[in-house]
Amino acid sequence: MQWFDVSVPAVRRALAVGALGLACWLAGAAQAAVLHLEGPGGARQVDTETLLRHPEARDIDVPADVAYHRPMRYRAVPLAAVLNGLGLGAGDVLEAVALDGFVAQLPGALVLRPGRGQAWLAVEPAGAPWPVLPGKASGPGPFYIVWPVADGVLSEQWPYAVARLHVREAPEKRWPRIGVAPEVPAGDARRRGQAIFVAQCFVCHTMNGGGEARLGPDLNLPMSPVEYFQPQALRQLVRNPASVRQWPGQSMPGFAPDRLSDSDLDDLVSYLQHMARERRGAR
Template identity: 50%
Template sequence: MRHCLPLLLILLGLPLQAAQLNLELGDHTQHWQTTQLLEHPQARDITINQDVTYKGTMRYRAVPLATLLEGVRPDDHLQAVALDGFAAEMPAAPLLQSGPAQAWLAVENPGQPWPPLAKGKPSAGPFYLVWTHPEASGIRPEQWPFQVATIRLLAPVEARFPALLPAPEVPADDPVRQGFALFQQNCLACHRLNGAGDAQFGPDLNLPHNPTEYFQPAFLRSFIRDPQSLRQWPQARMPGFPESVLGEQELDAVLAYLKHMAGRKHYTATP
């Protein structure tokens, strides 16, 4: 009977059960219900002109994210975890600013659900991190996590996952270092490397083999730019990274980091 309840509610024309957002912010945890957020004193109706997920103009009931991040400091590090295991790593400073780019938590009203992401797919709800004027701060697509379930305060990636670090002797201005930073922003939300990372979404990019080891360079670049141009697969979930998102020099840096890490495989012993 428990599994039949959502279907019964749909058949009766009733809204589905509201969701809960979990905030794990260091020494305190908060839980926000959908209704509480929709009725939040600072909730607003906002328009997003170039929505990253829906590829067009969308209107949302949303709360300034900074309002919910009590006690978080600009030099802190946050992670937004989605229902499907996507784990977006985000420095706190852009999330706390009130402009020019501003982060908002869009809240899906169960009685007025958002469009599905694709045929047979759910929507971007129940909670979706969106931005007004994202171009003003260079906000990347991976900083728009949807289907968010939890936002938590964590140590920076470098401290949590030393297996991701380039060799200590790599100079600070080396493209490998820039590639590591870009990898955190664009890849770590879906992938692990050397078994390190919190994502449960995509495959490990170094174990057992690094893509620089089995892709010819030109094909690897094509795959990153447009995965479907190399492997047409209806169920594929990896997005492409056009030059507007990842410039040529930035892509060079990511590939330099991956190639470097192919020589730094770290295997975790299993019990």
């Protein structure tokens, strides 16, 4: 038989501990996350509770959620409404900076497109976290850019755990050294590959030192992966990194054909080959 201390001092201690724990839990549950916004129209902050009370907030269904790999429902606000007054134009980019250092460059024309294909900012309610992501230690909160109709949207254009949204110039204007040579014609595979690189790789990697992300190595300095991987091995690395090499803390995702088509992968390799040749020619 187990005995419990039920004396008055013990009861008081238990009540005090319980009250303290409840107070701490309520304080944590009530704490709203803050999203930082910056653009030509100024800088401001908006928190979870303000967004959840936004007049355009509503429950939305996302049939093919990229992060969860299944249908999801969120309380969300049209992203264009959140950015109203910030000064984002169709020729700009919206730089989404995540808590882990992931940096997505979203074309302004894509972010601002109207109708069913518009972007939404999903907002995680304080005290009611979203489920943990597959293979991760946490969910995609506090803020997650989602696309209920994702036509023309690539997998890395769904940034989650977003902390900051900045209006910027296009990456090739901010960092000219990431661009292909001027004589490369429009529509060339190398130019298409540059666009794929910015959308899918620039979120974690730099090119010739240009870029904001620091999660992965530079893809041309001191050498390009096309110079130290056989072509088939490089393609396999992109498709399934762990099948080529493994290391502690490995975080690079695999890009299956539904995330990066074979033709897009060919264009990306053409871009990397071109940038490697340009670097060698500059020596």
